[in-house]
Amino acid sequence: MSTTLVRPRRLTAVLAAVTAAVVGVAACSSGSSASTVRLVAYSVPKPAYDALGKAFAKTKDGKDVEVKGSYGPSGSQSKAVIGGQKADYVGFSVEPDLTKLVDAGKVEKNWNSGPTKGLVSDSVVVIVVRQGNPLGIKGWDDLVKPGVKIVTPDPATSGSAKWNILAAYTHILSEGGTDVAAQAYLKKFYKNIVSRAQSGATATTQFTSGTGNVLISYENEAISARAKGAKLDYIVPEQSILIENPAAVTKGASDGAKKFLSYVESEAGQEIFAAHGFRPVVKSTKIPTVAGANDPSNPFPTVSKLTTIAQLGGWSAVNKKFFDEKTGIVTKIGGAG
Structure with missing residues (x-):
């Protein structure tokens, strides 16, 4: 008799405990708004994005939002997302790496309809040399002289490599030269290349480790390296050439990802980009003192002859002319493979 009475009591106790546990989990889940923004980007702006993620977390919109980044060569990152890598926010070196995601149905067609036209940072191509400039490099023409050993990434994987090559090529055009003269220059330029890394960040690491005596790079990458103590x-x-870096959220991205993009495009976000050596896309951004710049109080000097992609006919025309796998100028010279 007693045994029959004990079992229901135990069963009731167990059911009560299970119910409490389920309610507790549900309450915990409903009371938490924590979310993760999966950021997939090219390697160069990692320090800036790390800082942006931390700053965003301190805002009302960023409360309980964690930004987790995956970084690598721009072209490779674009292919990874197309291939299935999960992403909420994507940021690339060049626009074609982003528009490939539009074609693949990963990003909305109107990604560039906002106030910054889908761009989150600007920069310019610079010439990096050993401390003290022992070769006396002053400009592009010095890079094709004997004894110059150039480090620059591979345009097959790196967006920064494309910017570097276009800057080298168009410097002839900006001085009134012809395409024939520009191609002749580029052939000489390529003969002096001693290393083609997969990404701009890797190229910088190679250079600071002793490879070559000239590095072609983003202005912000050079500033960052100096700020970290590189000689x-x-x-x-x-x-x-004006480097323009795009970013967007993917289809179905969380509100956290959309708010993070808005923060990146805001004056506060642009000031963080500027602090890491990028030229802001929002012109009203307050420019901070930038450690590592040639002049920290005036880090972004005016470039007298600055070519834009728009002046070259847009990325579709540029890719066809320079980087087409069969007919591109760079392909023929040997720089795309």
Whole structure:
């Protein structure tokens, strides 16, 4: 008799405990708004994105939002997302790496319809040299002289490599030269290349480790390396190209990802980019003192002859002319493989 009475009591106790546990978990889940923004980007702006993620977390919109980044060569990162890598926010070196995601149905077609036209940072191509500039490099023409050993990434994987090559090529055009003269220059330029890394960040690591005596790079990458203590100098040439870096959220991205993009595009976010050596896309951004710049109080000097992708006909025309796998100028010279 007693045994029959004990079992229901035990069963009731167990059911009560299970119910309490379930309610507790449900309460905990409903009371938490924690979310993760999966950021997939090219390697160069990692320090800036790390700082942006931390700053965003301190805002009302960023409360309980964690930004987790995956970084690598721009082209490779784009292919990874197309291939299935999960991403909420994508940031690339060049626009074609982003528009490939539009074609693949990963990003909305109107990604560039906002106030910054889908761009989150600017920069210019610079010439990085050993500390004290022992070769006396002043500009592009010095890079094709005997004894110059150039480090620059591979355009097959790296967006920064494309910017570097276009800057080298268009410096001839900006001085009134022809395409024939620009191609002749580029052939000489390539003969002096001693290393082609997969990404801009890897190229910088190779250079600071002793490879070559000239590095072609983003202005912000040179500034960042100097800020970290690298013994190098950089020259902002009179002729360069405006580097424009796009970003977007993917289809179905969380509100946290959308708010993070809005923060990146805000003056506060742009000031963080500027502090890491990028030229802000929002012109009203307050420019902070930038450690590592040639002049920290005036870190972004005016480039007298600055070419834009728009002036070259846009990325579709540029890719076809320079980087087409069969007919591109760079492909023929041997720089795309």
